[in-house]
Amino acid sequence: MDDVRWSASFRYGGAFDPPETVAGPAGPPRRLREILSRIPDEVVDRFSGCGSPIPEAIEGCRVLDLGCGTGRDVFLCAALAGPGGFVMGLDREVDLLAVARSHVEATMSRLGHPEPNVAFRQGVIENLGDAGLEDEGFDVVISNRAVNMVPDKLRVLREVHRVLKAGGEFYFADVYADRRLPPEVTRDPEVIREQLGGALYVGDFVRKARQAGFPDPRIVSRQPLNLADADLQNRLGGVTFWAVTFRLFKLADLEDGEEDYGQAARYRGTIPGCAHHFVLDADNRFEAGLARRAGGNTTRILEASRLAGHFEILGDRDRHFGPFRP
Numbered sequence: 564m565d566d567v568r569w570s571a572s573f574r575y576g577g578a579f580d581p582p583e584t585v586a587g588p589a590g591p592p593r594r595l596r597e598i599l600s601r602i603p604d605e606v607v608d609r610f611s612g613c614g615s616p617i618p619e620a621i622e623g624c625r626v627l628d629l630g631c632g633t634g635r636d637v638f639l640c641a642a643l644a645g646p647g648g649f650v651m652g653l654d655r656e657v658d659l660l661a662v663a664r665s666h667v668e669a670t671m672s673r674l675g676h677p678e679p680n681v682a683f684r685q686g687v688i689e690n691l692g693d694a695g696l697e698d699e700g701f702d703v704v705i706s707n708r709a710v711n712m713v714p715d716k717l718r719v720l721r722e723v724h725r726v727l728k729a730g731g732e733f734y735f736a737d738v739y740a741d742r743r744l745p746p747e748v749t750r751d752p753e754v755i756r757e758q759l760g761g762a763l764y765v766g767d768f769v770r771k772a773r774q775a776g777f778p779d780p781r782i783v784s785r786q787p788l789n790l791a792d793a794d795l796q797n798r799l800g801g802v803t804f805w806a807v808t809f810r811l812f813k814l815a816d817l818e819d820g821e822e823d824y825g826q827a828a829r830y831r832g833t834i835p836g837c838a839h840h841f842v843l844d845a846d847n848r849f850e851a852g853l854a855r856r857a858g859g860n861t862t863r864i865l866e867a868s869r870l871a872g873h874f875e876i877l878g879d880r881d882r883h884f885g886p887f888r889p
C-alpha cells in the first residue's frame with residue numbers, strides 16, 4: 564500500500580492537512596525511491612502533483628505527461644522506460660519547461676542514459692494537435708493534477724484517446740469532489756486560489772471518460788483531503804475533495820461493466836519493482852503466483868495491454884455467468 568501512503572505527501576499550497584485516514588510515514592513507493600534520489604533537488608522540490616501515477620511495466624514504451632510542470636514525473640518515467648523508451652512532457656508554461664530542460668543533461672547522466680530519452684514541449688493539453696502530437700503515438704499517457712485545470716475535460720479525454728495506441732493507458736491523478744460544486748463554492752476566493760474550482764464531481768468525470776471512448780474507468784486509489792482552513796471547510800457546505808488516481812484503457816471491446824465469464828488471472832510476478840503483487844485498481848490486487856477470479860474487462864485489459872505477458876489468463880469468454888461478483 565505504498566502508493567496510498569505517498570498520497571499523504573501531497574502539496575496543495577498549504578490548503579490541505581494530510582488526510583487523517585493515512586497511516587505511516589509519507590514517502591514515495593519503494594520502487595521509485597532510488598530513482599528519485601537521482602533526480603535534481605529543484606525538480607523534486609517543485610513537484611506539485613497529487614498522487615503517484617507512475618506506470619508500471621513501461622520499459623521501451625513511449626510515454627506522454629500532460630501538464631508536466633518542472634518534469635519530476637517525466638524523469639521518473641524516463642528511468643523506468645529505459646534508453647529504449649521515450650518520454651515527452653507537455654506544459655503550457657514556458658518558465659516551468661525551462662526549468663525542466665535545464666536539468667535534462669545532468670539527469671540523463673545520473674540515470675546512465677547515453678542519449679536523452681526525454682523531450683519537453685510547450686502546448687495545451689486540450690489540443691495536442693497544436694503541439695504536433697499525432698494519432699496513436701503513445702503507449703501510456705500520464706498526468707498529475709493538470710486535467711482539472713482545463714474547463715473542457717471531455718476535450719482533454721478525447722485528445723488523450725486519440726494519441727494513445729490501441730491497448731494504451733491513461734494513468735493519472737487529480738482532485739475530484741464527492742458532489743457537484745455549488746456555485747458559491749466555485750466562486751469562493753480560497754477555492755479559486757487553491758485551483759479547486761475545476762474539480763469535477765467524480766461521477767460526472769466517469770461519464771465524460773465513457774463518452775470519450777474509455778468504457779470502464781478504474782479507480783486505483785482515493786484519499787479524502789482535509790482542508791487546513793476550518794472556515795473554508797465550513798463554507799464548502801459538506802463538499803469533500805478527494806485525490807483520485809484513475810486508469811483508463813483504450814480498448815474497443817471493453818464492456819461498460821464487469822461480466823462474469825468464469826475466468827481467472829494469475830500474476831507471474833514479472834513486472835519490475837512488483838515482484839510480490841500488482842495493483843491494477845482498488846478492486847483488483849493480484850498476488851504473484853495466485854490465480855484470482857477476474858471479470859471479463861479485467862482479463863481483457865490484462866491480455867491486450869502492455870501488461871500482457873505478465874499474466875496467465877485461465878478460461879475463455881465462451882460462456883457467460885451473469886454480472887461479475889468478486
Ligand SMILES: C[S@@+](CC[C@H](N)C(=O)[O-])C[C@H]1O[C@@H](n2cnc3c(N)ncnc32)[C@H](O)[C@@H]1O
Nearest residue numbers: 610611612630631632654655687688707709712
Ligand atoms: C498542479 S501543476 C502539476 C505539475 C506537475 N504535473 C507536477 O506534478 O509537478 C499543473 C500543471 O498543469 C499545467 N497546465 C494547466 N493547464 C494546462 C493546459 N491547459 N495545458 C497545458 N498545461 C496546463 C500548469 O502549467 C502546471 O504545470
